Amino acid sequence: MKAALYHEYGPPEVLKYEDIDPLPVGPRDAMLKVRATSLNWFDIIGRNGEYRPNKTLPHILGGDITGEVVEVGAEVTHVKPGDPVVVYATVHCGNCETCWKGEPNCCRNYKYYGSALWGGYAQYWTGRAENLVPLYQGLDFAECAAINITFLTSWHMLARAGIRAGEDILIHAAGSGIGVAAVQIAKLTGLRVIGTAGSDEKCRRALELGADHMINYKEQNFREDVMKLTGKRGVDVVFEHIGKDTWEDSIRSLTRMGRLVTCGASSGYEVTTNAAHIFHKQLTVIGSNHGTMYELATIINLLEAGKLKPVIDRKFPLREAAEAHRLIESRQVFGKIVLEPEH
Secondary structure: EEEEOOOOOOOHHHOOEOOOOOOOOOOEEEEEEEEEOOOHHHHHHOHHHHHHHOOOOOEEEEEEEEEEEEEEEOOOOOOOOOOOEEEEEEEEEOOOOOOOOOHHHHHOOOEEEEOOOOOEEEEEEEEHHHHHEEOOOOHHHHHEEEHHHHHHHHHHHHHHHHHOOOOOEEEEEOOOOOHHHHHHHHHHHOOOOEEOOOHHHHHHHHHHHOOOEEEEOOOOHHHHHHHHHOOOOEEEEEEEEEOOOOOOHHHEEEEEEEEEEEEOOOOOOOOOHHHHHHOOOOEEEEEOOOOHHHHEEEEEEHHHOOOOOOEEEEEEEHHHHHHHHHHHOOOOOEEEEEEOOOO
């Protein structure tokens, strides 16, 4: 099969479009003909070597995978060849405390497809059949690839934050993949959305998507604007995934008993916090990681019902994966970038 893979860590140019044998199908596995896979930031930090889980090279990226089943193992019964499916990206052990609690995304031994395990930057993908979620016939493969990790991550974050109708929320990078998802989910729940983005064009598009107010963080101080928009009260929730560059002002943008929920730190993991802001205002800081298969199935139902809509900035053929990486690193993207293998 053809795959976009890398033999060494480095810039986008290390991605090569080459022939490689697909993994064999075990008794509890399935093989998919990959129809679409979308880019995530951990593809970038995986390729450049910033994040190096226990894996061997060459490696195939891509955690957002959709396609058609072409082969199943002898013990697989819930899917069959021809079924359209999406891959739940987290592989969990099933034997630790968090797995028993129904939180496989917090498994002590979890791995991600596309991170520690081969992903979907290929014509075919082989992995655990229990990670396959059936899709409704007629759903667009590219759109389903664009909802998987981003919408699931956003959904789980906002669920952990306990969002409620009528609250104010600050969503950072509202034009990013998870930002676009968070805006839609927050509006669906009945919140007032204040977002940030790095250009007037991204702000305009986020407003069209449903955000109530947008702040161009390159031209304005987002904390000052939040305080103006909320009458100096602050927001109830901050949706934080930037890290070092925004952390302290995110904390200070919260109202009393507000909640900050975070899933990542694209600008750096080392942050500073004035603890007085947290204990005097009784703030809550919440960590969040990916989501559950049940949440993914819920999102697919909402997609099918037309209540959620992924935003795709651009599609590339799989052979142009390096160019797709250059584009996402430019940060000139609104929504998701999708790769489509040629068959």
